[in-house]
Amino acid sequence: MSEPPAVPDPRDMRVSNDDRERVAQVLHNAMAEGRLTVSELEERLDKVYAAKTFGDLEPMVRDLPVGNQAPQLPVPVTTSSPMPLPNNRIGGRGTSSSAIAVLSGTGRKGVWTVPPTFTTFAFMGGIEIDLTEARFEDPETTIQAFAFMGGIEIYVPDDIAVQVNGTGFMGAFENRAHNQAQPRPGVPLVRVTGLAVWGAVEVKRRKKKRAEIED
Template sequence: MDPREQPRKRPGPRSARSAPAVRAPDTGPGRAAGARRKAPAGERAEPVPGAAGPAGGEERLVALFTGGARRGRRRIGPRTSAFSLFGTVEIDLTEAFFTQRLTTVDVVSVFGTVEVRVPENVSLRGGGTGVFGSFRVDAAEAADPEAPVVVVNGCSVFGGVEARPERGRRVADLLHGRTRGHSGR
């Protein structure tokens, strides 16, 4: 019998038993930081590549008709993305540990607000566009040429984006193993 003439099998409904043991990573905006792949019972789940972990990766913040904030003592990865739709996202880097020199924050605000705050001894740069809204980056250069740099890029449509240094706050430097006058509060 010719293989082209064989009847085709129709795929049946998939059960939990027929699903693959380890699924491909879902790197969409709904994936939580530190996400893990599913694993069979008795085996340890492995981290999803690209998920923001304690030392880096991309961190994604989404606020849909709600508010979200990232603040406190934590390690910052090289890239952070924030999206606000009728909500508010607050990114407070004043107590963060910078493990690399350049950190990029990409923001999009639609009828919402995104606020980014950095310590005063970190260089802040960036730019973007506001369409019937505002996009404001209070650029500041740190006195130390080796200081970490935060770049804020993006756009705002009927919303607002604000990035500014927080006066009186200083950052601990993990790049060179010394503290740069971290005053806490």
């Protein structure tokens, strides 16, 4: 069985002069809004114009809203309605360790087993990861999501706890699932990390179909 192709890290991709200028404009706007002092602006601009990769640029705007995107706030955890315990969610061997879409689309859905670390990489393409019927090799799973001018959608059911901690660089990294952030005994925990560069990573809730509920 051949090894899966290595997943490139978007942080290692080289930036252009236009990329540096876009980041510089974000910094100038932040200074005008009072988010940065003049000295902080000058210090960051020096690093921006010396940057060679997206990994060099990303820390310069990590603590700033980009465009109309406001900084993400933690989603409050509600305990009024207990989460149902999963049914045979944990156990087995991972069936796939990565999903890669380059100028194309791909996904993982249906009945499959997620390994402890699962990597997704979308370059000008789209990926859909559906965990509705998935099992998990370990109680805790990390999904690394990298979207470079592409999109990654991760669907989770109600009986999975999710923690989202990614970075959107001229893009969005959002948790729309509103699942509980802390796991309960027997409930799988999925951590979603990574980077979206001019793209989007979205974690969403997918409810069971009516036909499945009636059965």
